[in-house]
Amino acid sequence: MAVIEENPGYKWVGTRPIRPDGLEKITGKAQFGADSILPGMLYGSVVRSPHAHARILSIDMSVAKSMPGVKAVITSADFPDLALNGGSAGDIDMSNNVMARAKVLYEGHVVAAVAANTREQAKAAADAVIVNYEVLPHVLTVDEAMADNAPLLHDGMYTKGIDPKPEKPSNVASRVVHERGDLDKGFAEADLVIEREYTTKPVHQGYIEPHAAVADANSDGRAHIWCSSQGHFQMRAHTATVLGVSPGTIKVTAAEIGGGFGGKTVVYLEPLAVRLSQRAGRPVKLVMDRDEVFRASGPTSGTRIKVKMGVTNEGQLTAADVWMGYEAGAFSGSPVGAAGMTVIACYDIPNFFVEGFDVVVNKPRVAAYRAPGAPMAAFAVETVMDELARGINIDPIDLRLQNAVVEGTQASYGPKFPRIGFVETLEAIKNHPQYTAELGPNQGRGVAAGFWFNAGMNSSATVHINENGTATVVVGSPDIGGSRQSMALMAAEELGISYENIKPVVADTETVGFNDVTGGSRVTLATGAAVVDACRVITADLRARAAKTWDVEIDDVEWVDGQAQHVDGSQPPLSLADLAGKSGRTGGPISATASLNARGVGAAFSTQLCDVEVDPETGITRVIRYVSAQDAGRAISPAYVEGQMQGGVAQGIGWALNEEYIHNSSGVMENASFLDYRIPVASDLPMIDTVIVEVPNPAHPYGVRGVGEVGIVPPMAAVANAISDAAGVRMKDLPMSPVKLLEALNEKGK
Amino acid sequence: MSRRHITATINGDEVDFLAEEGSSLLNALRDEVGLTGVKEGCGTGDCGSCSVLLNDYLTCACLVFAPEVEGGTIVTVEGLANGGELHPLQQCFLEGAALQCGICTPGFLMAAKALLDRNPNPTETEIRYALAGNLCRCTGYDKIVRAVQEAASQIREA
């Protein structure tokens, strides 16, 4: 179901053909990260810290090196110390996360790696590396890390964003603030003020494919990496930095990627695989076990968030006061900045103060996860919104409509919004039949909204016209969920040829121009714009070639339906195949490249509706119906837009109900498996209805906004609000597990 | 090191391979037989990515020791199509956009085949429980369930 603002009469954009890479993926031919097998390849294994925080006193590799089949053993001594080489703080952190240097900062932190002839030999050798540690006290949460006299992870960390600079180091890396108006005045104007405090736990992206890398290093210093990532150019750059070499010496071929959701924008294994390959003189494959994925990659932040908001009896929001502490894991860089920018971005609130802290703790370094930082913040604000609506007895969608940001509103994070579709998503949910469907006993209904900026960044694309008039579209953005299809659809629309005659290719780092990561919901927007630009260079070229053929001016030639046509119809049209077949006579092969830094990013909004049923005796919550309405700008590939929306909701439901990192008092993760880290299974979920709202982004040739991320922002609040409706208890800590819900119900019953 | 010689019928052909006695069928299929369509997501039977039919029964290849398959019959995703003709499930997954990243798809196809082979007309709930051993993190399962429903309908009408 789609709300179409206008129908420009596209032939391909908006259709649902079979994806170009589909056949390989349903027959098992597609090559993912762990699928490369090279001649003479060794298997690697990684030695990881069993402690949450410890000083490395010594590493004894002698036994491991002497074991059968072992070809290389490496530690931090095998990597340049960027702190001594003038590396940036970010590069030093990245290097120290790939391989711990003086201290291990979380359980699972890498301390050594080995390569051997077989997996079993590599594992045995890794087990034989003897590391002596001096165990240090650790901190696991925002509260512990911010406490007075808390053990410090980094002796030199002084909080940024505080003036004057603090006198003492702490675990707080930085502070961010957004403010407007007069908070006291705003709360004084309110008829109802709600103040609540929330906590969320770290959750993992949960991609099904573990991180994997195969590296083949040559003796001349060059290396070739095959890996699954969200950005092979980023893998190249980061690997080069950690190894202390030029990016030009490293070639990265993008394997198919088995899910990422932000978590595969980071190097973990690649620099290790290259160094092991250099030391061994053989190709090396490194693949994480699932428990390593949990212990040492991802997740996103655990948080503590305090929200105070005021509203008048007429439904006007008057003030918001927000405090946010986000766990960064072992190195600074939580998404609290984005959280601060998004937390109240849905609403036009005259007075607010938003303060956020980036806090290091002894857990794995957080990585991006789908709209990084926004979902936890929305959980807090959107449940307060629900309480406000009920408190003044107004429909929760009406309260949001009354305060919704629209075109021209000054966003809480700064700029004025251009054309946006938030109101349209709210109305789509209000008009959906589920909004008024009857609820049974122990059932409840909740609404929540969410915002995400989306990203632009750098993309390149090359389009080649083949000699028969078919086209090859070469991009450098890994296809994580159907982007080859959207590239091909836009190219088909531009070139006027059939979608089936276009072959999209994800090329390696030496075959296509630079591309930033597949992330920030940017690929259809930015890489798509590059494809469109390249196609337009080609159609201009085709018009010129037709003009030359006909000996007329180029302005007399139009490109229509895949043909060059003379404006007065005086010449028989020349198809793309005609022109391609004779390209040798009109200037040679037809091809064009476009590179750009995408501007005009279109913000995305989502409003979601959740019905749950709660078992009041056990605290079990089941989601029984769900609708997501999202402004896609324009759905180039509607089937995969729906897929992004449904996937975001499913992850959000998991985050809401069951997913969490559980650490014991020693800082060791206790549930590092898919058995105990409970992502939703098929029987946990209902069908997830989607309403694609199309309010085109005026700055993109096809109106694209980017759809990958915002869908995960509302679900936790939608579920919490539905639980409140069903069971009469407000859940303020994620996950809303049966244990916590039953506790809350017991408390309520007292 | 003890490598055992194992013979099994894999996707219709008799295949010989060597495997460490304690190694998994999953590693043997991927490393020794070259069937990398069988994926590892967890190695502990929790994700279903390595689902294969072993002697006609749906099984996680990661939970089977390689020597157990001596003389047995294995079907992997690579053996699902009949020559160039896709299995209706494969066709319906393609047409229904029932995959995003595609890493879990081989396992889902095998689990769905096992379901439809024994129950040609499953309800939505039966499909969801039959696929509960297969994790997908991209789709929210919606389009997968619909693709299985559509394939079931096509197979019944064929």
Place this chain on the structure above:
Amino acid sequence: MKYASPSSVEEATGVLAGALSAQVFAGATDVVPQIRAGRKQPEILVDLKGIKELLNVSNEATHWRVGAATPTARLTENSDFSSEFPGLSEAAGLIGSDQIQNRSSLGGNLCNGSPAADSVPAMVVNGVRAVVAGGSGSRTVPVSEIVTGPGKTSLADDEFIVEFEIDHMPAHTGDAYLRLIPRTEMDIAVVGVGVRVTLDDVGMVSAADIVLGAVAPTVVRVPEAEAALVGNQINDEILATVSAAASEACNPIDDKRGTIAYRKQVAGVLAKRAVLLAAERAAERNGDAK
């Protein structure tokens, strides 16, 4: 690790007797994760599925015989068995996904020694006996006496379970097993409750068995709840007593899957529900079926 696949009970006990550290297995659904996590490192893996007695399911005059390595899916799809023992069949069917069900077995579920094993409370309420083979011969032991603590059994190193003997369900008797998991599938029980109830001609409870799983180091029987039921009609007051007794019988731990308070409370809830379900089944069974 070596792999052995004996084809007879005698051959298997011989392999076990000669091994320094052997691990018998049927479906290996617990064994593989344990090896992978480094918790087990046996010298030899002994695959019991080559022994035909361990895969046998037969319906005999006085009892069922179920081979200890029989995949639970083969047992639950046996409609005669499942209609006679719906609770035990459902408990066996809850052990993991379809993929797991084609490998998991009653013998493995029991001998893994997990307090949360789904089939064990259901076997205990049905008085199931294990036929154990070993170097010193064969013995028959109640299932309730096999597990002695988490991961520990009363079996000697050279012993394994060949089959289970399950006496036919008496007339007017029904069983049930309910468990709580946070998801709908692919979870370990946070609480499990097995119940068997026999009703007399007027609907009074004449026999009751209530056994809890996942709330103590081994499964625990709840004699107070059984006593409250026997000789009474099931009513709200009796059910409240059953619930309270079940909660009281728990000796659980706080762990990643649940808390002490939660387990105690929910054990009471599930005990009540399972009693009602078992009684409903008992009322429907006239005793003809076997």
